[in-house]
Amino acid sequence: MDSVRAAHAGVAVLTPGRTLLVRGLQAARGRLGLVALLYSVGALLSLAFAGLLVKPLQEAVAASSYAPTLAESFDLALWADLLELRGGAVRSQLIHLAWIIPVSLLWKAAASVGILHALQGHSFWQGAARYGPRSLLLGMLFFCLSLLVVVVVVLLFALIGAQWEGEIGRTWVWFFFGPAAAAFGLAVVTVMRDAARAALVVGGRSTLDAAAAGISAAVRHRSIGIPFLVCLGAGSLFAALSLLAELVTPGALPAIVRFAAQQGMQVLTAAVIVGWYGCLVAYAEAIWPRSVPSSD
Amino acid sequence: MSCFPLCFRNPPRSRFIRGFVHPLCAWRRLLALALAVMVVAGSSAQRPTIFDAPQSSRIVSYELDVSLDSATRTLRGEGRMAWRNPGAVPVDSLQLHLYLNAFKSDQTTFMRERGGTLPGFAEGWGWIDITRLETQAGADLLEQLLFIQPDDDNAADQTVAAVPMPSPVLPGEAVTLTVAFEAKLPRILARTGYEVRPDGQLFVMAAQWFPKFGVYEIPGQRYVPPDAPAGRWNAHQFHANSEFYADFGTYDVTIDVPAGYVVGATGVRVETSESDGRRRERYKAEDVHDFAWTASPAFLEYTDHWRHVNLRLLLQPEHRGQARRHFDAARIAMEGYDRMVGTYPYTTLTLVDGLGASNGMEYPTLILCGTRYGAPRWFRLSELVLIHEFGHQYFYGLLASNEFEEAWLDEGINSYVESKVMDGHYGPGSLVDLPGMPIGSRAAHRLLYAKDAPERGALVTNSWEYASAAEYGKVSYSKSATVLSTLEGYLGWPLMQKILHTYFERWRFRHPTTRDFQAVAEEVSVQDLDWFFAPYVYGTQVLDYAVTDLETSQTEDGWHTTRVRVERLRDGVFPQVLRVAFADGTAQDTVWDGQLPAATFTFTHEIPAVHARIDPDFLVALDINRLNNGRAVTHSRAFGLRHTFKFTLWIQYALHMLASLF
Ligand SMILES: [Zn+2]
Numbered sequence: 042m043d044s045v046r047a048a049h050a051g052v053a054v055l056t057p058g059r060t061l062l063v064r065g066l067q068a069a070r071g072r073l074g075l076v077a078l079l080y081s082v083g084a085l086l087s088l089a090f091a092g093l094l095v096k097p098l099q100e101a102v103a104a105s106s107y108a109p110t111l112a113e114s115f116d117l118a119l120w121a122d123l124l125e126l127r128g129g130a131v132r133s134q135l136i137h138l139a140w141i142i143p144v145s146l147l148w149k150a151a152a153s154v155g156i157l158h159a160l161q162g163h164s165f166w167q168g169a170a171r172y173g174p175r176s177l178l179l180g181m182l183f184f185c186l187s188l189l190v191v192v193v194v195v196l197l198f199a200l201i202g203a204q205w206e207g208e209i210g211r212t213w214v215w216f217f218f219g220p221a222a223a224a225f226g227l228a229v230v231t232v233m234r235d236a237a238r239a240a241l242v243v244g245g246r247s248t249l250d251a252a253a254a255g256i257s258a259a260v261r262h263r264s265i266g267i268p269f270l271v272c273l274g275a276g277s278l279f280a281a282l283s284l285l286a287e288l289v290t291p292g293a294l295p296a297i298v299r300f301a302a303q304q305g306m307q308v309l310t311a312a313v314i315v316g317w318y319g320c321l322v323a324y325a326e327a328i329w330p331r332s333v334p335s336s337d
Numbered sequence: 338m339s340c341f342p343l344c345f346r347n348p349p350r351s352r353f354i355r356g357f358v359h360p361l362c363a364w365r366r367l368l369a370l371a372l373a374v375m376v377v378a379g380s381s382a383q384r385p386t387i388f389d390a391p392q393s394s395r396i397v398s399y400e401l402d403v404s405l406d407s408a409t410r411t412l413r414g415e416g417r418m419a420w421r422n423p424g425a426v427p428v429d430s431l432q433l434h435l436y437l438n439a440f441k442s443d444q445t446t447f448m449r450e451r452g453g454t455l456p457g458f459a460e461g462w463g464w465i466d467i468t469r470l471e472t473q474a475g476a477d478l479l480e481q482l483l484f485i486q487p488d489d490d491n492a493a494d495q496t497v498a499a500v501p502m503p504s505p506v507l508p509g510e511a512v513t514l515t516v517a518f519e520a521k522l523p524r525i526l527a528r529t530g531y532e533v534r535p536d537g538q539l540f541v542m543a544a545q546w547f548p549k550f551g552v553y554e555i556p557g558q559r560y561v562p563p564d565a566p567a568g569r570w571n572a573h574q575f576h577a578n579s580e581f582y583a584d585f586g587t588y589d590v591t592i593d594v595p596a597g598y599v600v601g602a603t604g605v606r607v608e609t610s611e612s613d614g615r616r617r618e619r620y621k622a623e624d625v626h627d628f629a630w631t632a633s634p635a636f637l638e639y640t641d642h643w644r645h646v647n648l649r650l651l652l653q654p655e656h657r658g659q660a661r662r663h664f665d666a667a668r669i670a671m672e673g674y675d676r677m678v679g680t681y682p683y684t685t686l687t688l689v690d691g692l693g694a695s696n697g698m699e700y701p702t703l704i705l706c707g708t709r710y711g712a713p714r715w716f717r718l719s720e721l722v723l724i725h726e727f728g729h730q731y732f733y734g735l736l737a738s739n740e741f742e743e744a745w746l747d748e749g750i751n752s753y754v755e756s757k758v759m760d761g762h763y764g765p766g767s768l769v770d771l772p773g774m775p776i777g778s779r780a781a782h783r784l785l786y787a788k789d790a791p792e793r794g795a796l797v798t799n800s801w802e803y804a805s806a807a808e809y810g811k812v813s814y815s816k817s818a819t820v821l822s823t824l825e826g827y828l829g830w831p832l833m834q835k836i837l838h839t840y841f842e843r844w845r846f847r848h849p850t851t852r853d854f855q856a857v858a859e860e861v862s863v864q865d866l867d868w869f870f871a872p873y874v875y876g877t878q879v880l881d882y883a884v885t886d887l888e889t890s891q892t893e894d895g896w897h898t899t900r901v902r903v904e905r906l907r908d909g910v911f912p913q914v915l916r917v918a919f920a921d922g923t924a925q926d927t928v929w930d931g932q933l934p935a936a937t938f939t940f941t942h943e944i945p946a947v948h949a950r951i952d953p954d955f956l957v958a959l960d961i962n963r964l965n966n967g968r969a970v971t972h973s974r975a976f977g978l979r980h981t982f983k984f985t986l987w988i989q990y991a992l993h994m995l996a997s998l999f
Contacts, residue, residue: 083989083992083993084985084989086988086992087984087985087986087988087989087992088981088985090984090988091980091981091982091983091984091985091988092981094984095977095980095981095984096977098976098977098980099974099976099977099980101964102964102973102976102977103969103972103973103974103976103977104968104969104972105964105965105967105968105969106947106948106949106950106967106968106969107964107967107976108969108972108973108974108975108976108977109973109975109976111976112973112975112976112978112979112980113975113979115773115774115775117776117777117780117781117784118780118783118784118787118955118963119963119964121784121787121788122962122963122964122965123964125788125962126962126964142995145992145995145996146995146996146999149996149999150999180999181999183999184998184999187998206535206536207534207535207536207655208655208709208710209655209710212709212710212711216711227997227998231997231998276993280990283986283990287773287983287986288772288773296975296978296979296982297978297982299982300982300985300986303982303986307986307989310993
């Protein structure tokens with residue numbers, strides 16, 4: 042590959058975004074096991090928590106005769122009565138977030154490096170175990186960077202907002218430009234973090250080197266932005282289709298069919314995530330080739 | 338907003354529309370100009386109402402000339418104000434509202450009840466000083482003018498004044514006073530005052546800006562006993578929670594503002610002129626009980642009409658795209674109230690897009706709506722406010738109840754009709770029209786009442802005696818609307834509409850009370866309604882019925898017996914329909930008077946029952962818990978399944994979002 046040779050020669054060139062996308066697509070199609078694993082863990086966690094939240098509500102509704110009404114449509118009066126009666130019980134279930142959030146974050150840190158490792162032809166679990174702790178460190182580091190981005194955006198737009206008086210200015214600043222800038226900043230940090238994990242796993246860098254490499258990759262090599270945007274677009278499309286399925290006239294679609302269709306979108310979203318890591322592996326192999334082959 | 342309807346249907350009158358005009362409309366301009374000339378020529382002939390004869394008793398009349406000093410935000414007014422003694426005995430003293438004095442210090446009753454001003458208010462105090470008050474004979478009344486505090490003895494409150502007369506006003510006679518006053522407008526804390534736009538342009542909402550006569554109630558009027566020896570003044574201090582009460586009359590007001598200001602006011606504009614950098618507009622109003630006006634150089638002006646009514650919209654420039662939205666809502670309001678209540682008798686309606694706390698307020702033929710730049714279409718707050726404030730032309734403007742003592746007759750009946758107009762036109766998501774989560778106006782009122790201490794606050798309560806502003810709002814608006822929804826559920830809409838219509842026809846241009854409304858309801862429905870008014874209008878009883886048990890068994894002959902236990906869980910009593918639904922889709926209804934704490938009903942049917950429900954058609958909106966109104970024979974998993982699936986999906990996306998940060 043030309044880009045690999047150029048990188049070997051120490052010249053920073055852009056790996057064409059299309060090449061990366063092709064590698065990503067191959068990864069998503071070729072590693073259905075990874076897709077299934079990623080989807081299953083998220084779905085099980087969500088299903089478990091949803092069940093915990095719905096249980097107290099279901100107990101109150103089951104014998105009320107309004108279960109079919111509430112299943113098919115929104116009724117403000119019934120929901121208000123229901124939450125008045127069981128809102129406390131539902132709120133008490135939020136305690137489970139105390140384990141669900143850490144577990145999902147730990148899983149994210151481990152799974153991301155596991156997938157990167159697996160896409161190089163090695164074991165997912167070995168990758169997760171070997172790079173997981175450092176991936177966690179990177180996650181925390183870039184989470185702090187995300188917070189910093191949000192704080193900077195808020196301060197920046199507070200300053201801009203102070204200059205731009207009147208409700209038109211305020212509306213655009215706080216409902217459009219501000220959120221757009223924050224979203225853009227967070228997207229850039231996401232690319233930095235994921236590239237850093239690729240530098241850690243594929244490029245064999247140390248944690249700090251990987252973090253620096255990730256930051257520099259997102260800043261210097263815009264070609265990595267193209268597959269990111271494509272993956273983001275695909276994920277958004279699947280989210281929109283899920284929402285659309287949610288809004289289909291109740292009764293027109295049995296609950297189980299609607300849920301199956303939405304879960305299909307979730308599987309595709311998991312495939313997009315694996316594809317994104319595939320792009321990162323291709324990118325990292327081109328930019329940060331290992332001098333010593335991996336021992337796996 | 339399409340410019341087409343605006344430029345074609347709404348010929349500008351004395352002032353050319355300052356809003357956006359699409360180039361495609363240019364070919365119609367000649368026609369518009371011709372129409373404008375015709376309208377201007379005919380405007381002097383336009384009457385304030387559709388009637389030739391006086392419709393009210395016209396106790397008062399005002400001829401005032403007022404000038405705005407934009408630099409000091411001060412009004413200087415002078416003129417004549419007359420009051421006629423409607424009683425049978427001489428009256429030796431008059432009472433005046435001087436409501437701008439509510440903003441005079443932090444010790445006024447309004448400020449104390451409100452809990453102070455706002456940050457940055459320092460320069461914003463307001464007051465009204467009468468500088469001249471004389472009879473036509475030249476007797477100076479100013480020396481004798483005495484501030485009184487009929488509600489709370491707060492000596493620092495100067496919102497009501499008594500004026501002893503040198504000689505009593507004889508029955509049927511009118512006294513005319515020559516008056517001059519200076520009114521410093523407050524920064525808008527509530528309803529009235531001035532505000533400076535971010536671009537430095539001034540906005541003025543002049544309400545309660547002149548000395549206004551209180552209401553002299555004669556024996557037999559409202560709650561004055563028919564055998565009382567004399568009438569009595571009813572003039573309340575300006576309170577934080579309540580609004581107004583005044584007598585009907587005529588107004589002839591000339592407003593003088595800096596040139597370039599756009600003015601809107603109660604009544605019909607009959608003259609305009611501009612000279613020496615000033616603009617003067619003269620307005621006449623008849624059979625109204627207040628006069629308010631607004632002025633700002635920033636206003637965009639749009640016009641439209643509905644039947645006999647000329648509509649003017651004064652919009653903040655930030656909201657220039659929302660003119661059509663306002664006119665559409667105004668038409669929905671006017672058609673709705675015309676159909677449900679009666680004919681709007683005035684020939685003008687001015688819609689004002691004010692600033693801050695001036696919005697969401699009503700004055701005769703002038704209402705303050707308010708909107709936001711980019712206000713989403715699915716959240717119809719602007720429409721709700723406009724429709725509600727227009728409704729006050731009926732329940733406040735024409736049916737001029739005492740808002741201090743019986744706010745529910747204005748806010749409550751109006752909230753009830755407003756929710757019917759909203760839900761009737763926009764459907765179940767009339768207020769919030771989000772897919773999958775529609776919220777209607779009636780449902781919102783029921784929620785605000787039922788889930789906020791429903792046992793607290795009776796409809797008939799002095800406004801300032803509610804425990805808090807929130808309780809005043811809950812009771813006067815939402816509980817009242819829910820009470821009337823329930824009455825409609827009991828009587829049926831045709832009877833309820835007849836009640837509204839009869840109440841309107843009988844009491845318009847007068848000051849009806851709760852007693853009068855109940856009398857009309859009883860007369861129209863031909864039944865005693867004390868059992869309803871006592872607990873829910875005058876009292877604080879709470880209504881909650883439940884189906885607490887449902888048993889089915891099969892008899893030897895193969896039929897099925899269903900036993901339903903119903904309970905009254907609170908002190909409120911209301912007759913209830915109990916419906917048992919059977920597996921073949923049929924149902925049986927029975928009526929329970931709801932008097933006893935509990936009752937058991939038995940149904941025998943050849944098909945087994947599936948569920949039993951009390952108030953199956955949700956007609957008893959006052960029932961604070963609807964969920965316990967039903968009971969099913971078998972437990973359904975439909976809700977649990979559907980919501981486990983739904984919540985799972987939302988949590989999956991939440992976890993994706995969380996993971997994207999880590
Ligand atoms: Zn109101």
